[in-house]
Amino acid sequence: MAAALALGLSLLPEIASSQEEVASSIRRYKDQEVSTGYYEEYEVKPRHELPLVGVPGVSRGIFPYRPSRAEVRIRTRLEDSHWGIKFYENRRCEECHVHETMDDHTVRANLTCRQCHGGEPIASIDHYYSPLNPIRRHAYVCAKCHEGASASFASYVVHEPPAGAEKTRTSFPTLYYAYWFMLLLLVFTLAVFIPHSFLVGLRELLGRKLKVGK
Amino acid sequence: MSTRRIKRFSKLDQGFHVALMLTFLIQSATGFCRLFITSPWGETLTGLFGGYETSYVIHRVVGFIMIGGFLLHLVYLLSKVNWNNLKQSILGPDSLVPNLEDARHLWQRLLWFFGLGPPPRLDRWAYWEKFDYWAVFWGLPLLAITGLMLMYPVRTSAVLPGWSLNVAVLLHRAEAILAISYIFIVHFFIGHLRPFSFPMNEAMFAGSINIEEAMEEKPRWVERLKTEGRLDAAMAAQPVPWYRVVYFVFGYAALAFGIYLLINAIAYSPYARLH
Numbered sequence: 001m002a003a004a005l006a007l008g009l010s011l012l013p014e015i016a017s018s019q020e021e022v023a024s025s026i027r028r029y030k031d032q033e034v035s036t037g038y039y040e041e042y043e044v045k046p047r048h049e050l051p052l053v054g055v056p057g058v059s060r061g062i063f064p065y066r067p068s069r070a071e072v073r074i075r076t077r078l079e080d081s082h083w084g085i086k087f088y089e090n091r092r093c094e095e096c097h098v099h100e101t102m103d104d105h106t107v108r109a110n111l112t113c114r115q116c117h118g119g120e121p122i123a124s125i126d127h128y129y130s131p132l133n134p135i136r137r138h139a140y141v142c143a144k145c146h147e148g149a150s151a152s153f154a155s156y157v158v159h160e161p162p163a164g165a166e167k168t169r170t171s172f173p174t175l176y177y178a179y180w181f182m183l184l185l186l187v188f189t190l191a192v193f194i195p196h197s198f199l200v201g202l203r204e205l206l207g208r209k210l211k212v213g214k
Numbered sequence: 215m216s217t218r219r220i221k222r223f224s225k226l227d228q229g230f231h232v233a234l235m236l237t238f239l240i241q242s243a244t245g246f247c248r249l250f251i252t253s254p255w256g257e258t259l260t261g262l263f264g265g266y267e268t269s270y271v272i273h274r275v276v277g278f279i280m281i282g283g284f285l286l287h288l289v290y291l292l293s294k295v296n297w298n299n300l301k302q303s304i305l306g307p308d309s310l311v312p313n314l315e316d317a318r319h320l321w322q323r324l325l326w327f328f329g330l331g332p333p334p335r336l337d338r339w340a341y342w343e344k345f346d347y348w349a350v351f352w353g354l355p356l357l358a359i360t361g362l363m364l365m366y367p368v369r370t371s372a373v374l375p376g377w378s379l380n381v382a383v384l385l386h387r388a389e390a391i392l393a394i395s396y397i398f399i400v401h402f403f404i405g406h407l408r409p410f411s412f413p414m415n416e417a418m419f420a421g422s423i424n425i426e427e428a429m430e431e432k433p434r435w436v437e438r439l440k441t442e443g444r445l446d447a448a449m450a451a452q453p454v455p456w457y458r459v460v461y462f463v464f465g466y467a468a469l470a471f472g473i474y475l476l477i478n479a480i481a482y483s484p485y486a487r488l489h
Contacts, residue, residue: 104487107252146368153371156379163384163489178381179488182388189392193400196342197408199327204409 079129080121100159109145116141116158219422220436221450230287231418234350235468237280242394242475244273249387253485255478274365281358284350307337307438310348316341338435346401353393360386384489391488394479398472406469419461422450 082088093113094101105111114122116132123130131140134154142149142156161168163179223231243259247269250256263269296303304311318334319341325331339347360382363370367379405415410431417423428436439445453461479486 102487148368150368150371150376152374153368153376155376156367156371157377160380160489172377172380174377174381175384175489178384179388182385182392186388186392186395190395190399193342193345193396197400197403200323200410201403201408203327208409 077126078124079127081124081127082122103159105158217452218425219420219450219452220425220428220439220445220448221422222417223421225421226290228418228421230283230290233283234280237276237283238393238397239468239471240276241273241280242390242472244269244276245390246475246479248273249486250479250482253482255482256485259478274361277358277361277365280354284354284358307435310339310344312341312344312348316344335434336432337438338432340432342404349393349396353389356389357386357393360389380489387486387488394476398476402469402472406465414462414465416453416458416461419465420450420453420458422453 085091097113100106100113105116117125118131125132127133131137134151138149138151138154142154146153157172160175161171163172163175164183165176168176168179244263247256247260247263247266251260251266260266260269263272303309305313315337319336322331322334326333363374363379363382364386367376370379370382405411405418406413410427425436436445439448
């Protein structure tokens, strides 16, 4: 009986850990990490805590924020960058950060926001606790996939501004001027050579017809 | 039409052109695999090249082959320079270096377009042929340098700031789109579809052109060969029929594939991002 049971068990497939099907046809961050990458769906929900200090227009908080000079709170140095945002716990990043979900890291490599920005509370990128703080970004974030990434490497702008936009002229001038130079080169080259080729063809066609007519 | 032909390109010239054709088509297709991967057509195209990662490997390997071919061509070019008569070698009528005569020919051609004058009496190389040739010297190094930067981003960031990779992506994609647009629209039209060339300008594949065609489009070149007593030496044999079949099939396959890429790229352009 025991021998039959052992034989039966040996014929069964090996026991495997639970696995997740991945529908994407391209490279995934998952290759670099044991996690599924779907933090927002499966693993982490924002905490439900009341902030100690509120922000303008939001009446939450034990000590409501009273601006003396700035009307809008600057969020780039907060421990919790989403502090005081209404219904934050039920919202998804892309509802507000639309542009940031369209770059190659998100679209091609299927990275989710929290894989770089960290878990809740998501610190502002310039806050000391943030993994994206420039003092440690290359080591804590970039080097997960780009082995050997340096601080210089980390100056790559993941969420690029629109290259041709006027505001990019001051925020990323090299990208702005490169864009306009290439666009003008493309337009100029095609604007000269497409009509040139068309006129050559038309003139040759007419010339041949005239020859045949004679 | 006469069967007498004038030699126009050496075997090595033809070899360089075929190599450039093949590598350019592969780079265009595998580059589009990456550019359009988020579109349904991009997925189909990528499937033809073995998937996203494989198409990238092909793109990189063929990129290195292109760079090697370009360096080889530079050596070849230097070997063709007559260092004892440098001025004539660089500025003479057999040279591809643009000169003031090209500007005059362009002006004459513009007048001819509108029936205001005779066509320019071209010598061996027309101004648009010179543009085609030198365009590679701008495009290929730019694509090669930005391509190497993107291939080795961590090493690049050791000598350049990381944000230069943002610029490299933009330059690589924009230059590729410029080259592809130019080749698949302008070069294909001039080489295949204009009445003078239709159904195909065989010069680059046969290595020679019919003497009557040469007289019609490049009369000054033929006259110069006659005056210098070099015409007989420049005569070439008619290409054999099977070879003509091969290059017609090859040329039209390249044309069809290029137009397939171009039409789909235009149709799916909302999916493409320059950076």
